[in-house]
Amino acid sequence: MTDRILQWLRRNLPAILVFVIFLGTWQVVISSLDVRAFILPAPSAIAAALVENWEAGYQIWPAAQNTFLEAAGGLVIGTLLGLAMALVISRWRLAADIALPVAVAISAIPIIAFAPIANNWFGVLAPTSKMVIAAVLVFFPIMINVLRGLTEVPGSSLELMRSYAASSWTVFRKVRVPNALPYFLTGLKVGTTLALIGAVVGEYFGGLNVALGRIVIESASTLGFEVTWAAIIVASAVGIAMYVLIIVVERVAIPWHASVRGERPA
Amino acid sequence: MTSPSVVEIAGLSKTFEVPDKGTMTALFGIDLSISQGEFVSLIGPSGCGKSTLLRLIGDLTEPTTGTVTVNGKPAPQARTDRDYGIVFQAPVLFDWRTVEDNVRLPLELIGTDKATREARITQMLELVELTEFRRHHPYQLSGGMQQRVSIARALAFEPALLLMDEPFGALDEMTRERMNSEVLQIWAQTGITVVFVTHSIPEAVFLSSRVAVMSARPGRVTRLVDIDLPRPRTVETRESRRYFELVTKVREALRGGDGQVELDEAAMEQVAAEGLG
Numbered sequence: 001m002t003d004r005i006l007q008w009l010r011r012n013l014p015a016i017l018v019f020v021i022f023l024g025t026w027q028v029v030i031s032s033l034d035v036r037a038f039i040l041p042a043p044s045a046i047a048a049a050l051v052e053n054w055e056a057g058y059q060i061w062p063a064a065q066n067t068f069l070e071a072a073g074g075l076v077i078g079t080l081l082g083l084a085m086a087l088v089i090s091r092w093r094l095a096a097d098i099a100l101p102v103a104v105a106i107s108a109i110p111i112i113a114f115a116p117i118a119n120n121w122f123g124v125l126a127p128t129s130k131m132v133i134a135a136v137l138v139f140f141p142i143m144i145n146v147l148r149g150l151t152e153v154p155g156s157s158l159e160l161m162r163s164y165a166a167s168s169w170t171v172f173r174k175v176r177v178p179n180a181l182p183y184f185l186t187g188l189k190v191g192t193t194l195a196l197i198g199a200v201v202g203e204y205f206g207g208l209n210v211a212l213g214r215i216v217i218e219s220a221s222t223l224g225f226e227v228t229w230a231a232i233i234v235a236s237a238v239g240i241a242m243y244v245l246i247i248v249v250e251r252v253a254i255p256w257h258a259s260v261r262g263e264r265p266a
Numbered sequence: 267m268t269s270p271s272v273v274e275i276a277g278l279s280k281t282f283e284v285p286d287k288g289t290m291t292a293l294f295g296i297d298l299s300i301s302q303g304e305f306v307s308l309i310g311p312s313g314c315g316k317s318t319l320l321r322l323i324g325d326l327t328e329p330t331t332g333t334v335t336v337n338g339k340p341a342p343q344a345r346t347d348r349d350y351g352i353v354f355q356a357p358v359l360f361d362w363r364t365v366e367d368n369v370r371l372p373l374e375l376i377g378t379d380k381a382t383r384e385a386r387i388t389q390m391l392e393l394v395e396l397t398e399f400r401r402h403h404p405y406q407l408s409g410g411m412q413q414r415v416s417i418a419r420a421l422a423f424e425p426a427l428l429l430m431d432e433p434f435g436a437l438d439e440m441t442r443e444r445m446n447s448e449v450l451q452i453w454a455q456t457g458i459t460v461v462f463v464t465h466s467i468p469e470a471v472f473l474s475s476r477v478a479v480m481s482a483r484p485g486r487v488t489r490l491v492d493i494d495l496p497r498p499r500t501v502e503t504r505e506s507r508r509y510f511e512l513v514t515k516v517r518e519a520l521r522g523g524d525g526q527v528e529l530d531e532a533a534m535e536q537v538a539a540e541g542l543g
């Protein structure tokens with residue numbers, strides 16, 4: 001166990017060092033040049049704001065939980081819709097001709113334009129409206145990735161299955177679905193980041209105050225930029241946590257895939 | 267030969283439509299009969315349609331004219347009955363399945379009962395000497411080992427016929443020769459009928475009981491060469507006088523020096539026309 005920790009430290013030490021030096025330089029530059037806080041607050045000021053507003057004041061921690069739930073809900077809804085659409089499109093040629101343009105059109109909607117409408121439709125105070133905004137963003141990368149995984153199966157694999165007189169349902173289960181799994185996980189990785197963006201953008205256009213997007217808007221409007229930065233840092237931490245979770249799932253689900261195998265020889 | 271025929275090909279031709287170029291006759295006027303237990307190689311220059319011929323036997327593509335009979339049944343029926351196993355040039359293994367799971371695939375599809383299935387897998391992996399790698403994934407194996415998994419998979423459900431489409435074309439010369447000997451051992455042990463596509467003359471001569479020499483444009487079987495080398499064939503076989511004579515004979519047949527069939531242009535055009543219809 002200690003061996004593994006040491007190993008981890010050795011591998012990540014350069015990155016950690018660079019990060020620490022970066023923070024130190026930032027701190028020194030801000031205090032020595034007397035940069036005003038509304039341009040860029042010092043790391044120590046941001047840290048203080050974070051601690052001060054963790055559960056009291058702006059309530060960053062409860063806000064992070066709310067925003068996470070919105071993003072996660074959107075991720076689930078968008079993923080299910082994307083999966084369903086990919087399955088239907090891969091199965092029926094006609095469905096592809098009808099649905100694919102619609103899907104592309106949906107993905108082309110500027111999310112900022114859609115957010116107020118979703119707030120209006122699903123209730124500005126309800127988390128559902130933010131989930132829907134996140135889901136719209138998540139839907140497309142999931143659908144397009146899964147669709148590729150289901151359809152881009154090597155011809156030789158299909159020929160092998162034909163030699164076994166396998167039905168198209170069997171080919172779907174035994175070849176297409178496992179083939180699509182790495183694509184799906186790639187879509188999920190993109191989707192987690194987008195879900196968080198969707199949730200925060202939705203919050204910009206109104207909602208309960210205990211949410212990261214609201215904290216950013218409100219602290220900035222009162223020139224409390226230390227709090228704004230603290231909220232941004234927490235938001236990206238939530239995004240990183242979701243991303244890391246998907247990577248863990250990937251390690252477990254597709255250990256055989258090149259993306260997981262990494263540097264091991266083929 | 268008195269053994270029953272496993273593959274019976276009569277009047278077979280195949281034309282493809284090539285965009286902007288009309289039709290291309292890949293195979294024309296093929297008649298070929300392969301008996302049980304034979305090892306027949308199809309050899310010819312690239313583009314002679316030898317792989318197409320193999321795929322027609324396996325009903326992976328349909329003939330334009332003529333018939334293919336496998337085990338006394340039309341080729342599509344034989345495929346549905348899983349009468350043959352096939353090995354492609356690439357191993358075509360599924361990355362997400364371990365070695366044993368890849369071999370298990372056809373047994374799963376056929377619905378073989380569990381006990382038989384597991385026994386078969388063990389037996390097949392012993393046959394191709396991969397027992398200790400059964401829980402490995404394909405990416406952990408060398409090209410030669412992957413192709414051995416592919417062979418084990420093709421044999422797992424004990425088909426009467428094994429179709430091999432340049433299975434060792436991507437391997438280095440030494441691995442290829444070792445694989446040749448392994449295939450012959452398997453052939454001798456199982457008594458299976460093999461149709462083997464290759465563009466290597468030494469490989470065809472070393473392995474086969476008969477070599478069907480093909481020519482290109484259109485693909486035809488121009489010559490059948492009986493390979494009367496004694497069995498079992500070993501390293502010494504490759505150094506024997508008779509082996510060299512037969513290699514020369516096949517090479518000359520490939521060059522079209524003798525025994526070339528006259529082309530019937532009128533009949534060919536008719537086939538092409540039917541293919542369009």
